[in-house]
Amino acid sequence: MRTVFKLFSTLAVALGLSGQALAQETLEVTDIRYQGSAGQVVWIELAESLGYLAPLKAKWVGNTISGPQDVQAVVTGDIDIGGAFNGALVKLLAKKAPVKAVLGYYGVDDNTWTGYYVKSDSPIKSARDMIGKKVAVNTLGAHHEFMVHEYLERNKVSDAEAKQVTLVVIPPVSGEQALRQNQVEVTTLGGILRDKALERGGIRPLFTDQELFGHFTAGSLVVRNKFLEQNPKASKHLVSALARSIEWARKTPPAEVRATFEKIIKTRGRAESADAIQYWKSTGVPSIGGVIQDKELQVWIDWLVKDELLKPGQVKAADLYTNAFNPYAGGAKVAAQ
Structure with a gap:
């Protein structure tokens, strides 16, 4: 019996290890490169802390100075995911930048503006x-x-x-x-x-x-088209993890979110202050899971057309983003108007 028990124990461990290996193998990449923000927590960092990102690993390559710089780093391939204001994205995507918006990541509500x-x-x-x-x-x-x-x-x-x-x-x-x-x-x-x-x-x-x-999603995270095409499983897992993190922050009491953010900042060892986190009030993202809607990009397309920076019909909102990787996309509704 003891021999049989050892045999089953060994088999169980082996299956467990092979299961972990399989989980690693099912995703085309292991690391996701990103830029952070001093004294702040970005969604991929929260996703990793909550355990949503695994088996992917967030690889910090430095801090961004602005949205346009962050997205430019995605375009050049220096990072895998970055975000900026939707109006800036429309201008960039209108010039055929090889990236696509996959998730709304910041915005405006009663507490964040x-x-x-x-x-x-x-x-x-x-x-x-x-x-x-x-x-x-x-x-x-x-x-x-x-x-x-x-x-x-x-x-x-x-x-x-x-x-x-x-x-x-x-x-x-x-x-x-x-x-x-x-x-x-x-x-x-x-x-x-x-x-x-x-x-x-x-x-x-x-x-x-x-x-x-009013309430609106102001900016989106983008990923290179080539990355999405070559790594569909990793892309879906990544966007899902980020969307789940946004929902966690939207539904969790602000005090608990702030405590989690402070812990992340203090443990990542970047010699920065976590003082700003005490002022965090909300995600600012009005859509469930950061699902992108046409109107959030169309308003800036119209603005740029009116300002004669784009020609009428030159850009279609639906061509600039995809919700295909977001698990909340099916019938998701705006939580606040």
């Missing part, structure tokens, strides 16, 4: 008052710039007048200081930077992206 602020005693009270003034944004051609143009256009500021509004690229962490020291008249603030600035007082909002568009 970006505001455009002026000093409390500023004479700027309307869009027309911005003519001839300087506005701080994190980078050109992305979320912050699009919102400024949208605000000006909705308030009947002509194209010629809008060109007199100067966009100044300033790192987000320096945006508040630039405003208070009169280097700019309007600055863009979101998340912890906004909340800390408001705690210090002396500033007021001119407008917010939530006021302009």
Whole structure:
């Protein structure tokens, strides 16, 4: 009996090991290269921490400085997945960049949004008052710039007048200081930077992206077309893991999410502070599992056509993304409007 028991034990271990090996073999790749964000947790890091990503492994290659840079790194093959503002993606994809959007990864809701602020005693009270003034944004051609143009256009500021509004690229962490020291008249603030600035007082909002568009998915993660074609199983597993992570964060009490984020930051050993995490409030992603919808890209296609940066019919929203790898795509509904 003892011999039989040992035999079964050995067989069980062997089957277990072969099962693990099989799990590894069923996916075409083992590592997924990505860029992170200092003091923040990106979805692939959460997916790995929750155990959703295995047997894939997240391979950090550094931190990104902006969405356009992150996506450019995907295009050049330096990383496997990256994300940016949907308006910037439309411009990139319209130029036939060999990537496709696979998941919405950030957005705007009641708890997560970006505001455009002026000093409390500023004479700027309307869009027309911005003519001839300087506005701080994190980078050109992305979320912050699009919102400024949208605000000006909705308030009947002509194209010629809008060109007199100067966009100044300033790192987000320096945006508040630039405003208070009169280097700019309007600055863009979101998340912890906004909340800390408001705690210090002396500033007021001119407008917010939530006021302009309500709840919306603002940016998408992209993967190279070649990667999707050559690694369909790994692609499906990756997107599924990320989508599940978004859903976990959407449904889990914020305090628990923050605690998980803090643990990830402290254990990854990048000599960074986790202080910003205490200000995390929500994912900002209104769609279940980050499922992408036509309208989230169409709004920027229309905007670029109107601005004569694209020709009518040049780009179709459905051609820019795929939900084929997202397990929540079947009948998924927007959770908040």
